[in-house]
Amino acid sequence: MTAPGPRPAATRTPSLRRRVTAAVLGAVAVLLVLVVVLVDVLLGARLESDLDSRLADRVTQARQLVAAGASPEDLVSSLSGQQIRVRVTTADGEVLGDPGLNAPGTPPGRDRDGPGDDPTTGPAGPGAPVPGVRPPVPPDRASRTVTLDAGDGTRLELVADAADVTQVRTGLRAVLAGSVLLTLLVALGAVSLVVRTALRPLDRMTALAGRITAGERDARLRPDRPGTxxxxxxxxxxxxxxxxxxxxxxxxxxxxxxxxxxxxxxxxxxxxxxxxxxxxxxxxxxxxxxxxxxxxxxxxxxxxxxxxxxxxxxxxxxLARIDGGTAVRPVGTDLAALARAETDRAGVLAPGLAVTTAGAPAAPVHADPQAVSRILANLLDNARRHTPPGGRIDVTVTAAGTGATASVAVRNTGTPIPDDDRERLFDRLVRLQDARDRDSGGAGLGLAIARGLARAHGGDLTCPPDGGGATFVLTLPATGPDGAGPLPS
The missing domain is CATH 1.10.287.130 (Signal transduction histidine kinase, dimerisation/phosphotransfer (DHp) domain)
Structure with a gap:
């Protein structure tokens, strides 16, 4: 007992709707993320460029004021504003300007008004929060700082605070993230609808398969655009x-x-x-x-x-051997010699008929000699039975020329075969006469066996139209140049 072979792998059948929907949403999500990143980068670069421009303008203005001998108070009041924060440190350590720019460890109260006038100094000491007073806000980490020498040991610091830029970018990112989520939700609904509509023909195929299974064998899809x-x-x-x-x-x-x-x-x-x-x-x-x-x-x-x-x-x-493919064993043989031998036999059996042979003297074919002899004997026996006394039986052999087959035609001058019966007479147990005696044609298997043997060789047996009698043509593959096989077709 042979062991069972491996089972064939099952065909993968994932959900096409889910795969298409996921692929489209993934592509849309990637595109949206790229757009969000691009907008964030471009907007941030623009805002930072504007901030740098304002800082450069204030630096130029500060140099002009220093050259004009402006006081520290004038420098602070003239240069502050529009995200530009100013701090002036005098030679004696006094700090004026934005309190949020005070260096760590520097008492915020050391300004021109003295320690007691700093609003950010509480009862608990320097740096302690004062109730009701907003503490100074330090500059953003991304801020730009330019330090200038104002003369007499005075140092001027200009800080372009990027806090607003950071705030705008943070808010924009939140809006864009919400827009991306909303867009994906809308895209999910739209893609689901489109995919359901696009795959409707698959639902029709499924329904058609069910109808065919139920017995409606003639049901078809008949696509209007077969090129898609x-x-x-x-x-x-x-x-x-x-x-x-x-x-x-x-x-x-x-x-x-x-x-x-x-x-x-x-x-x-x-x-x-x-x-x-x-x-x-x-x-x-x-x-x-x-x-x-x-x-x-x-x-x-x-x-x-x-x-x-x-x-x-x-x-x-x-017939069983013909159907099983074991009826013939082809070898190189001469079709003309076989035809002459069977013609001589038929002439002896039918002395009242004129039986002649004509055509090529030799016709090499790749065939089983015994099977070919049986075919020819069957054709000649049929011709003898259906040819009236004094009639003729002509056997014509045609050798292979430019084609790949040789042929032999057997014609008798008996009753012509009707067109409707020229193929039917090759069926098994079919005879044109109603009688079933031996002399009227036997059991009706002879022509079926003859055609089966011819087709087993790769040839054929046909009955072409003939108004003056009945003609049967046997074609067989010709022998190749080496004599061992048929010529290429």
């Missing part, structure tokens, strides 16, 4: 359904032909078997008192019916 992705899939599905429908129809037809064949074969076998049984019972009843001449006649009948049954069984076995 879904159109291509729908067209492929329709093609597959057509192929399956045709295969199912052929299977039903084949099953019907098999049923008819078995019924006809049983009928054909019943006739000789009934004859055998009848003769045997008659011989049993007569016993030893039977007349020798009558007994010999009965034995002859018994032998004839036995041969007839055996021939039918042999034909059925030959």
């Amino acid at each position: 992705d879904l159109g291509t899939a729908a067209a492929a599905m329709d093609g597959m359904l057509d192929a399956l429908t045709d295969a199912e129809r052929r299977a039903r037809e084949e099953a019907e032909r098999t049923r008819v064949f078995l019924a006809d074969a049983a009928h054909e076998l019943r006739t000789p078997l009934s004859g055998i049984a009848a003769v045997a019972e008659s011989m049993e009843r007569s016993g030893a008192d039977d007349d020798p001449a009558r007994r010999a006649r009965r034995l002859e009948l018994l032998l004839g019916e036995t041969r007839r049954a055996a021939r039918l069984v042999t034909d059925m076995l030959d």
